[in-house]
Amino acid sequence: MHLNEAAQYLDDLLRVPEINDYPQAMNGLQVENSGSISRIGAAVDATEAVIKEAAEAQVDFLIVHHGLFWNGPQRVTGANYRKTRLLMEADMAIYSAHLPLDLHPSLGNNALLAAAIGLENGEAFHEAFGQKIGLRFEAEVSREVLRDHLERAVGGNVHLAPGGPVLARRIGIVTGGAGAEIAKAAAAGIDTFITGEGPHWSYTLAEELRVNLFYAGHYATETFGVKAIAEILARKLALPWQFIDHPTGL
DSSP states (O other): OOHHHHHHHHHHHHTGGGOOOOGGGOOEEEEOOSSOOSOEEEEEEOOHHHHHHHHHTTOOEEEEEEOSOTTOSOOSOHHHHHHHHHHHHHTOEEEEOSHHHHSOTTTSHHHHHHHHTTOOSOEEEEEETTEEEEEEEEEEEEHHHHHHHHHHHHTSOOEEEEOSOSEEEEEEEOOSSOGGGHHHHHHTTOSEEEESOOOTHHHHHHHHHTOEEEEOOHHHHTSHHHHHHHHHHHHHHTOOEEEOOOOOOO
């Protein structure tokens, strides 16, 4: 499969043209290569360290959640120059999927995190850019058990603001940096909100709103989707793939 065919396959799989997002997300193929693919990589962020490791592993098609252009137009100097040079020398293409990957009903970060902690039959909730990007679940699980499940799923510590009921019944998930949306989650009837990170004041607001707020890590909650689509594409192309892990701890 040619590079452009692979990119089109992922566009169709994730419905990229249909999903609204931040303009800087630039979902889809961000950097092309000479056209061939021999090894697929997956990573959360298209950083210099990730691109360097991918190049050393001879990855020539890198799938990321956070792409290259979040800060808008910039001079190709410093780190931008070094990343560009690494990409050109490695003949590496970059494909980025932000909200299209978050909200996908089976391959998205929210859906896969929910499955990893044993939640089923979620309904879309939490609107952003005119579409619902999160999932909500009806369940009965103690918040301590839920924290244990989350820590196993993300492979690290999970911070809890225990403002809500000990027994969680209406659980919302929006992976990444959605902590500032705690009031919207509470207004939607959520008593337990799972996300990656958020501002300092979200902890005390969760207490006042009587909502449990779990911070499981922005990075850690967004590793699921890129792994899933890299594996699917690698299987379709009969090619090797690898996850390039560069955690931030946030």
